[in-house]
Amino acid sequence: MSNASDDGPTPPQPRPTERQDVLPDRSTAAPAAETFRFEDIFPLDDIQRIQDAFAEAADVASLITDPDGRPITRPSNFTPLCRDIIRATPKGLANCLRSDARLGRTTSGAPTIARCLSAGLLDGATCVFFGGRHIATWLVGQVVDESTDLEAVLAYGREIGADATAFRQALMRVPRMPRERFAKICQALRHFANHLSSMALRAHRQSELIGELRRAKDRVKERDRRLADIIDFLPDPTMVVDAGGTVVFWNRAMEKLTGVGAVDMLGKGDFEYGKPFYGYPTPLLVDYARGAVTRPDPRYAVAELAEDAIIAEVTVAALPAGPRHVWAKAVALRDEAGRIVGGIEAIRDVTDRHEAEKALAEHRQRLEVEVEERTRDLRLQAMELAEANIRLSELDRMKSVFLSTVSHELRTPLTSILGFAKLIGRDFNEQFLPLTGGNPALAAKGKRIADNLAVVFGEAERLTRLINDVLDLSRIESGSMHWRDTRFAPAEVLARAAKTIEGLLGQRPEVSFRFTADAAIPDLRMDPDQLIQVVSNLLQNAVKFTRAGEVRLELTHDGGMVRIAVTDTGIGIPAEELDSIFDKFHQVGRGDTIQETAKGTGLGLAICRQIVRHYGGRIWAESTPGKGSAFFVQLPAVPPGDADGS
Incomplete structure (x- = not known):
């Protein structure tokens, strides 16, 4: 291991490279990661202190180089054998430099353990990544283990022309340690490198978020300034x-x-x-x-x-x-x-x-004039009201466009939040929690961090559902929803809808489920995915608000109407809320303990009502608090004899 790279004479043939059986741990790509160097991201004085402390604590030599083998930090704890004797000879220096460059190129994320190409001492290396790109190599080594051929090392000293006595004395001062302990040091070094990679990416993303927040604040200030100008000149x-x-x-x-x-x-x-x-x-x-x-x-x-x-x-x-x-x-x-x-x-x-x-x-004689003025005022007010209605209609349209745009814009960062929360949680549980060892306080803190990450993931999922619901409702209200209508047998589609709650039922063994359907149910003509959305929403609500008991899905028909019923034995709905539960953002029983664990968007039933009304149907609910609820959907069937259901 050396602190420079060079093309010297051809070194001895390398001994087989030994790798730890660990997969690379590369962070997800960050924007423009290829433009950053290790020294652009980390303060080198702090890194140097960490490297020096690690080398002294582990009793190994250490150095950080760029991917091409050029030193970034100063060497730490180098042995006199390598520093003062081997590198003092032209051939020894050339072989040291070639060994460092080869060792840095052979590592791909997992730590590498190999004999140096110079004296045959034990060396190790691991990579530091930023956004999936290799930005540095952390080298450790200059160690003698139980398998080191000391006579071959001494022979190498004679080969490069070193003083035999000084070479032997310096070799005796080289740190000795079992190969197993050196492997653990290299594994710890890998964790350091992975932590540096994660820190770099988080710092970069935080910087980007801060910049975006500042730009958003500037936009708000500019908007307020324009609004102030408008109001000022009214x-x-x-x-x-x-x-x-x-x-x-x-x-x-x-x-x-x-x-x-x-x-x-x-x-x-x-x-x-x-x-x-x-x-x-x-x-x-x-x-x-x-x-x-x-x-x-x-x-x-x-x-x-x-x-x-x-x-x-x-x-x-x-x-x-x-x-x-x-x-x-x-x-x-x-x-x-x-x-x-x-x-x-x-x-x-x-x-x-x-x-x-x-x-x-x-003066009563001017009554006609007063009546005329009042009439004129009423006309003006009527015109103002008409103009207001026009403005309200335009505002409603703008609201729908705004909701659609914002929903689309929020999906991208939310997808990233979900992905990274899941990735961080997995890496934390797999890589960092095991490091707590027998420290109860550290283990408790680690568990709290893992739980907090799970909350972040869950809340991001809930926000994603809210955005999707807002976008669906906005499309329906604005008339931009794409309805893919087709003729189908409702029993098959309802069976698919029932499968959407299998995971939820698996978590609630105290709740049973039953699906029944009359024979010879007439076909429906509508978008089957929209029917699945309606029934899935009703089934999920029924399971979430049922502590124990049964949830039933029933399919019947009466004349020209197909009727779907979802009933449960849950907490029920107060009578005064039955007419408002289908309103946007309305949620039943906000103080109930079930509600606290079954948070929703408050838009699901509103979307269900819009879909059912679009197809000329009707949706309503009946309930007895404490005994359960029943939700009914009634849709017009395809008339008998209608060949294509149009």
Whole structure:
């Protein structure tokens, strides 16, 4: 083993290479891994200290080279025989260099143990990988074991022209150890190398994630800036508060109306934004819209009222221009999950109109004019409502496109998360847990890490199911779902659906399953995969919410309708929830212990209803809490005599 590479004279023929019977442990490829070198990834000062400590603790020489044999670190614990005697001769140095290069090239992931091509001492090597690419070789050795031919070594000293006495004395100082112990040292070195490979890849991925997070934050900031510009130039005075009631937007028109600059109002909470209108902090319409107060202030004359929107008029006395009568509209702001994240309120000074209306009420002769103005206002409101409906339709379409795009974009990183969580969990259980030995504290910590990895994998699987459900529901609602309709016998398709719960039933031996079907069931014409999705969802729910007992799948027909029933002896469904269980994101019994271990997306039954309705069918549920539930699907059969079922 040496610290340089060279092309010297032809060395003696190498002895057979001895490899440990271990498979290579290469990490999964990382982006642009071929552009990184070992010294680009690891701090060499830290690696040098680790190498020095390892060499001293194991009583071996050590060195890290690049794949071509060029040294990356300084040599550690080299023996005087190799450093001061053999390498001091031209032939000995050439053979040392050739041996190091050959030893580094012959390792492919598993540790290599071989006689050096110079003095015949025992050497070992293992590779360090990054993204599946060999970036360094860690060499150890300069050891004499029980099979070393010392006389051959001494003869080699005479062959290279070394001083015989000095050579013999230096040979006596070479570390002796059994081959078995040296093999264990090489195996430990392999674990070090694998750990370095994993650390490098994780550090690279973490760096990429941090960069992406920073870019995402920059995009959010840019979006907020554009939104602020839009709100700032709205003609009506407009303010926006967040979920905690803190002012985040206060546009120029609002500054002009109230005489309060945005710099003095942004970040204010505790209803401070009511002070410019009433002289003291008080809730405004936006606080009712976002749910901060249960009812609007009695001073408001409410024109329209909804769950998270309100239109009203009121006279305010604290404005710089004196008492003014204003019209205001407030709406809650929701995120993509439907959660309220704030509110927006727009205000319009309608003092002139208000005064005119008062004058019209006092002078009856102007009644016709007032009626006409009111009629015109109603027309304008009708137009606004029509425009709002158009905007809502467009927003709904944009929502579907957004959900579809986001679902597709999330699938790629989730697939990586699932794969790497599984890979890390397997490697941790197979490679690192056995290293805990008899240390109970370390073993407990290892088990906790393994359990945490299992949680990561399970939650990623659940998120993948949620994304798939959201994407399916979005396709159905947007009309972009591909329906592959064909004519088929329903009993065969239901039998396939029943197989989807075999794994779940295997984990729940306390739950039995039975499938029955009437004879001569008429055919259905629909997408068989969609029918499997409906029935599988109902069966999985039945098994998950049944502590013990039976789940049944029954297929019957009545006239022109095919009827499917899934019944269980589970926890049941409260009567007040039977009409809402098919709504999006609705989940039954959130406080029940069964529910805590049977987490779902809340979309499965909503998708089932959309599929059944698409084919002109009906789906409903009946239940008695504590005794079980029954879900029924009714679909139109292919009419008798219809040759192709069209």
